[in-house]
């Protein structure tokens with residue numbers, strides 16, 4: 001901790017636990033204490049830590065071939081691309097590494113489609129995004145964030161984006177002009193605190209975008225790969241978007257794998273030289289990505305997420321704590337809103353950590369629960385006991401201190 005603190009940039013504020021081992025839903029610290037991982041690396045470790053099938057594929061791949069670059073074909077990328085397109089109902093994929101790179105890819109595709117297919121005047125294309133969005137940390141992406149913390153001090157920003165209220169179909173309709181090439185949004189906002197739009201919104205957005213020849217591009221980097229109780233969150237409401245962005249759990253929590261997917265008309269704007277990535281789609285990434293998809297389907301991670309998520313959400317509501325304003329969720333992806341007048345989300349996380357449950361606050365008021373989707377009901381129940389007891393003890397202390405005043 002001291003070394004990270006001295007030699008590392010302070011762009012994170014980690015909980016005071018040093019992890020050196022993991023297996024499935026569990027992690028251990030250097031002192032041998034065991035914790036239930038209720039964050040899963042922001043939903044990247046949905047298949048569980050060091051999932052044995054993913055580990056096997058990685059080791060086998062390391063016996064065969066590493067990174068020859070996209071200057072050549074390899075024996076792994078084709079099968080990964082085919083599986084990913086089939087599962088998402090998209091025509092083509094473009095592999096990258098991190099989520100932010102896949103979002104950048106989507107932005108480039110949308111703009112070029114705007115010029116070459118929709119016929120928008122040169123350098124006039126505009127992309128609409130949602131308020132409260134999180135799409136990554138590049139300068140372009142933070143430039144269209146509505147969160148001052150993400151963008152402050154990093155300008156100037158180039159423009160070409162306009163923010164519309166998340167979940168508000170009328171606001172979106174008003175913002176659409178002939179220069180708009182795309183609307184990019186998360187289907188449910190993760191970093192913003194598991195914010196769920198009104199029911200039917202995705203369907204309305206799809207219809208509105210079709211009517212106005214605007215691409216509907218969905219960022220499922222956090223919500224995808226089973227997290228919300230469907231393989232992809234858009235499947236709760238629509239057949240498919242025009243573009244889809246995946247990352248995090250696509251790499252099984254052990255390797256950075258991301259992708260932008262789209263219909264042919266959009267992806268065909270790329271030609272040799274127009275975009276690329278040295279590591280994107282390398283055989284290790286492709287082998288792991290393919291296996292992550294196989295596990296998603298074979299182990300019905302979405303079905304498990306739907307069932308246990310509904311159970312966990314109801315049970316959290318049933319605690320009925322006075323510190324909790326709201327419990328929101330879809331599948332095993334739940335935000336518990338802490339009343340800031342009474343307690344901080346950070347304090348809840350610190351206390352849960354002491355009891356062996358690791359989660360992390362997002363913003364000051366939301367505790368996010370996102371365990372690996374391989375978790376059992378028994379272990380969810382254990383976590384529930386910890387949450388219940390922490391909320392009870394905090395509420396009790398609050399009442400005692402009020403009584404003392």
Ligand SMILES: *Cc1c(COP(=O)(O)O)cnc(C)c1O
Pocket residue numbers: 042097098099100101103134135136137186190191219220221222223247248
């Ligand atoms: C995490 C995340 C990103 C950024 O992914 P990185 O791999 O950190 O670049 C983008 N969009 C959403 C919705 C995310 O949750």
